[in-house]
Amino acid sequence: MTAPASRPPVALSIAGTDPSGGAGIHADLKAFCARGVYGTTAITALVAQNTHGVSEVYGIDEAFVEAQLASVLDDLPVDATKTGMLSTRSLVDLVCRAVDERDLGYFVVDPVMVATSGHRLLDDDAVDSVRRQLMPRADLITPNLPEAALLLGESEPEAASIEQMRDQAGRLIEHGARGVLLKGGHGVDDEVIDVLALADGTTAEFTHTRIRTPNTHGTGCTLSATITAEMAAARHAQASTASGADTTASGADATVSGADATASETTTASETITAAVERSLDYLARALASADHWQLSLNPEGAHGPVDHLVDLTVTR
Numbered sequence: 343m344t345a346p347a348s349r350p351p352v353a354l355s356i357a358g359t360d361p362s363g364g365a366g367i368h369a370d371l372k373a374f375c376a377r378g379v380y381g382t383t384a385i386t387a388l389v390a391q392n393t394h395g396v397s398e399v400y401g402i403d404e405a406f407v408e409a410q411l412a413s414v415l416d417d418l419p420v421d422a423t424k425t426g427m428l429s430t431r432s433l434v435d436l437v438c439r440a441v442d443e444r445d446l447g448y449f450v451v452d453p454v455m456v457a458t459s460g461h462r463l464l465d466d467d468a469v470d471s472v473r474r475q476l477m478p479r480a481d482l483i484t485p486n487l488p489e490a491a492l493l494l495g496e497s498e499p500e501a502a503s504i505e506q507m508r509d510q511a512g513r514l515i516e517h518g519a520r521g522v523l524l525k526g527g528h529g530v531d532d533e534v535i536d537v538l539a540l541a542d543g544t545t546a547e548f549t550h551t552r553i554r555t556p557n558t559h560g561t562g563c564t565l566s567a568t569i570t571a572e573m574a575a576a577r578h579a580q581a582s583t584a585s586g587a588d589t590t591a592s593g594a595d596a597t598v599s600g601a602d603a604t605a606s607e608t609t610t611a612s613e614t615i616t617a618a619v620e621r622s623l624d625y626l627a628r629a630l631a632s633a634d635h636w637q638l639s640l641n642p643e644g645a646h647g648p649v650d651h652l653v654d655l656t657v658t659r
């Protein structure tokens with residue numbers, strides 16, 4: 343007797359690359375694997391970067407990004423998607439069209455704007471499209487402190503206290519996303535606090551001890567990819583339960599995500615988001631702690647190394 347068909351949860355990352363392996367699509371794929379999710383990608387930019395920063399960006403034109411998206415979406419059932427570096431306004435618009443016309447599953451937006459080294463990863467004229475077009479389509483956006491301020495307006499100062507973070511997360515929700523996770527990694531206190539605000543009015547705060555390590559390259563990418571993986575797994579499980587069987591393509595029919603979800607479905611989505619964020623922050627804390635003393639760079643002075651994406655993996659040789 344042949345085994346019944348089955349599949350793992352599937353996640354898609356639309357983002358730029360990091361040949362040094364710590365951030366961007368490289369980090370996303372590692373995080374997807376680490377969380378037991380099948381990873382797929384559409385590359386928006388080839389980025390020459392390493393633990394010292396970005397040196398060059400080679401943009402991918404819209405038609406080719408569209409072809410990559412079609413390759414994935416015409417063939418595979420995607421349970422959740424994240425965006426990272428989108429580079430240009432035309433790519434932001436392309437992704438918005440994909441959300442409207444295709445089933446991307448749960449949709450997580452990491453509004454990547456500037457690399458830690460100061461290099462722009464999103465054109466100035468694309469910020470408004472992220473604010474007005476991309477954010478309202480997102481189940482969750484994950485800005486860091488400077489990104490949250492920029493999304494609220496040119497003259498908005500960065501939040502410098504937990505009260506200001508709460509206020510900004512609340513105002514960002516008004517832009518239409520189902521959830522906002524305002525990340526506190528750029529703060530300086532001994533504790534890192536991340537604030538989650540959801541459109542249904544619920545809020546949550548997650549506190550972790552700040553690890554005094556230079557190895558924080560790609561934490562934002564890793565976090566948003568992990569959340570996406572957790573949400574892909576949740577949607578896959580929800581679709582399996584709904585169909586009473588393992589899914590092949592029926593993940594695409596799950597009704598928990600999307601603008602037309604009913605009130606009770608929205609509650610389910612809020613719970614899914616909150617659980618995914620909590621689990622992902624715990625994983626990231628383990629990955630940061632595990633790489634605390636890593637020295638990967640041949641030139642360690644001023645280097646920001648990656649986290650240990652495979653912290654939970656045991657390899658037998």
Ligand SMILES: Nc1ncnc2c1ncn2[C@@H]1O[C@H](COP(=O)(O)OP(=O)(O)OP(=O)(O)O)[C@@H](O)[C@H]1O
Pocket residue numbers: 365458485486487525526527528534536550551552553554555558559560561562563564565623626627630
């Ligand atoms: N030193 C640290 N100790 C503990 N947790 C941290 C530390 N730095 C970052 N984090 C965690 O990582 C998450 C993402 O970090 P951050 O706010 O720096 O995002 P980011 O700026 O988008 O990251 P990236 O460096 O990839 O651009 C934070 O929400 C926080 O939970």
Ligand SMILES: Cc1ncc(CO)c(N)n1
Pocket residue numbers: 357358359360365366367389391426427454456457458463559560561562563
């Ligand atoms: C490609 C890419 N995306 C995002 C970031 C931000 O960490 C980065 N350094 N590189």
